[in-house]
Amino acid sequence: MTKRLLNKFIWGFGSVLLWLLVSPEVIAGIYPLADTCQNPEPPVITGSAKAICRSESVQLVATGCAGTVVWSNGEIGDNITVKPQQTTKYTAICRARPGCISCFAEVWKVTVNTPDAPIVKPASALICANDIVTLTASNCAGTVHWQNQNGDLSTSGTSWTGNVAKTTVFQATCEQNNCVSNPSKPVSIQAALPTIPTIIASQREICAGQNVTLTASGCSGSVRWSDGATGLVRNVTPYQATTYRTVCQLGSCQSDSSSITTITVRSAAQKLDVVPTLSNACPYQTADLSKAILATNAVNGITTYRFLTSPNLSATQVQSPGAVLAGTYYLAGRNAQGCFTEPTAVKVAIGNCLQAIAPCLSNPPTVAIRLDSVNWEKGVIQLQAQLGGSATTVSWQSDGGGLFTNSDATARYLLSETDRQRGTTLFTVATSDPDGNGPCVAAVAKQVVAAPLRNLIGLSKKISEPVWVTESGTRFVELTYQFTTHNFGNNTQTNVQISDDLESAFTSVGAQIHSVNVRTDDNLTANATYSGRGNDTLLVQNGTLEAGAQAHAWLTIRLDVSQASTLTFANTGIVKALDANGATYQDYSTNGTEADPDRNGNPADNAEPTLVTLHSIRSEETETVFIPEGFSPNDDGINDRFVIQRLPQGSTVQLEVYNRWGQLVYQSNDYKNDWDGTANRGLKTSDAKQALPDGTYYYQIRLNDGREYVRFLTLVR
Incomplete structure (x- = not known):
């Protein structure tokens, strides 16, 4: 999380507080003034408000400066009007001349009280016309106001209940501290009369x-x-x-009932030829029902047989037709076309034998376990005992101490805490002993049931600094997201897919998507038709990831935000992949570059939207030269240098950087985008690298074409 925060540079001056922990006298001793100018006093900032709702304006006025006031948002002048979309701190300096500036002014903090939009869920999204439906709103600590496509419903409260006569779209807003949120995502209630199927x-x-x-x-x-x-x-x-x-x-x-559909069932034309009575052959005390089948049946086209306990084809089948006791049984034959003959009775009589073999020896009990379902999250396992031979009843056991809520041939088991912690449970099923103390023994089967495998694929999503561009006279902001997907398993994963829904993130709040562009590493395939809208949200398809490997995809979006109801956008991606064992894995993205930032081996428990906030639509001059609002020189390979982009060819750049007390700490007359946050002006410090402390700095950039930029930047390691 820390790493992700360090890579975001949103205009805010909370980091100024870090400077307040450092004594001005100490800093002055380390970094003496670069020249002999008389540094002016810092301006005094006052404002029209300290707490506003989103989209409201605040006028800031700086007094006490005989030179030029430079504000922390880049504007120049004694007074400015700002419209922050989130809580923002503003400061300023007084510049008497280039290189001669004041300390930073005391911060003026503007708190934006606008709450987040509610989350609306309907009890049912599909109802009959004029039915009553209830919608419930969450994520609002204030008052919820409801509206449909026709306007305000004049209803407040966390839920709305009413009759819906036709398909209607509902939204809700949250009012808190006299501020109203953006509307929630639209929820459509489909109302219609049912049609006859x-x-x-x-x-x-x-x-x-x-x-x-x-x-x-x-x-x-x-x-x-x-x-x-x-x-x-x-x-x-x-x-x-x-x-x-x-x-x-x-x-x-x-609806009314549909027309009748009749399924006609035909039987085989011939009858089954059987021996009507059977008896045992000593010393066995059981009979073999297959002995009743005559050879003429095969000649007549009968290919398979069914042994039944009653004269219905849907009756229970005989468990062990090769070793049955006395009674009446029924045989049916099936021909090559799949048609059965009518069941035919066969009566079995069992005579006494000298030195008879017990029925349970000639027909020993058997049992096997079939796993019906496992829901480890809810703690329920269902198993089926498959009986054979003379087996009739079973008993179940587990080594986890859980509870069997029923324990006949079908068992339902509730996991214990021991089962959950261990992740496996051994089940044992045993048939009853057929003859007590006799020679026969019960049948036993065992099966281990394991918890589902943890999620083995992860996704992270990092936003780069916004870039402003002009195309055909229209200004757009260009956002580039880097997706990093990571295979945490021991096998190669195939069919790697990454999805990203741009409608929910941007168009739902009024931003217009002008263009999208996708590029990927070689082992991922970009979807050439991706638009991010409607059903076309598949960004990457048919990717392959070796065990332990990572792969990247980059999504660049150009947006027109001139009509957006907010300049803060949240976005989440989804990755899916198929494991070599046939398992499907899925993960929602987390913000930054680490798919498993808590390093617990399970990326599924890390999910955080990627946020970006635009503070204004920038002036024309920033559309050709891009200067970052900060950087993080921590040697992690990401944003380690202060890089000025989109400079005209052949430009020469002069850069001067001042600390909050107006002291020059870095200077270059031919800057090459190589400043790493170390000082090259002032007295040497005890730090071998001369690394400057975290905080907010003021800079002056002059180009050889005469343009000059004076603003603030944030340095955070």
Whole structure:
């Protein structure tokens, strides 16, 4: 976080406080005056207000200066009018002549009280016409005011409830300390009468047990089926002729029923040839149902068989048809076309045997575990015991001490704190002992369930200094974002995608996007059609990241902010990637250049919007020469030098930098963009590098074409 803050230089003079900690007498001893001028007294600043709402103006007046007043925002004159978009501190110096300046004036702080816009969420975004809907606003410590596209609703409070007769767009503002925020993001409530759905069946005539896909179209709400099911698409497996109808539910409204769709079920033309009765073969106390199937069935085209506990094709299938006890069972055959014969009864009789083998030995119990679902975040795991042989009942155990809320063949388990801390749980399922103290034993199965893998991809997003340009007579601000995506895993990640929605960040507050440009490292691919608007928010596609590697993308946007309701913009990117094991990872960007700034190995717990604040639309002269508002000479490779950009070819630059007491600390008559924050004027200090302390400095830049720039800069290491 510290590193990210050091890389932002927003016009504000909080850093002046750092200078107040340093004794003026000490500084004067280290850096004596560069010449013998009589430094003028600092001006006295007064203002028309110290607290305003956003977009209000404040007039600042500097008195007591017999020379030229230079303000910290770059303006010159005894009085200026400012319209800060966020809380800002202003100071000034008095310049008697070039190189002869006063100390900094006492700071005049203008507090901008305008609150952030509320966040509005509807109870439902899709309702029936004239239904009642409730919208709730958060992120406002003051009073929430509601409005729709027709104007003010004359309603205040954290929620709004009312009837909506047609599709309506709602917004809210927050009033706090007599200041009103920008409107919230628009929330659209869709209101309509439900239409009758239309059913499309993948097949209208099937064999019993075959699958049919039913699709209901034309409903903008929820679809309810005549058999109690819900959903737009469903798969059914009817064993007899079945009819289906649907209705469309929208809020409290329901459409008329759709037309009937009938699925006809046909059976195989032939009957199954079976032996009607079976018995055991000693010493076994069980019978094999497959012995009842006659060879003529294969000749008649029967390819597979189903063993059932009752004469219905949808009945429970026999668990172990090769070793059944006495009773009546049913066999059905299926031909190559998928049609079943009618179930045919086979009666099994079990006779007594000398030295008989117990049924549980010829048909031992078996069990396996199938993992149905894992929701580690909610702490719920669902498992299924798959029984075989003579197994009938099961019991469950875990090594984590959690709670089984049900423990039959389907088990639902609530994680314990031990499970969560360890990240794995061992489950054991055992069948009941078939014969107590007899020779048979229970079946046992074990399975380890692990917590989902942590997020293994991260994204950071850094904003460069805004640049102002003129194109065809229109002034634009140019913003460049650097995205850094990092593979924190041990495998190569593919299909790396970065998305960025520019509408929510810029156009929603009135800024107009003039152009966008994307460039990437070689292992990422820029989306040539990216606009950042509507559905076209995919910035990077088809990227590849080796294990532990990083890659970069740069997004440059030109904006017209002349009609924007705010000059502070917040933006967040999203990265997605596919791991070699098939897992999909996603991360929201954090501000700066570190995707995992807390270094805990999980970038998912770091998410912070990237903010940029523009303090004004700059004058014409700054459109050709760009001078930074500060820099951070900390040898991290980022913004380590005071760099003047877009100088005319062949320009010679003279640079003088003064501390807050008007003392010259750096001077160059042919500046080459190489100042690293060290002093080359004044007495030597104890620091070997002559590094200047953090704070606010005043500079004078003169070009050989006669232009001169006098402003302030911030130095923060």
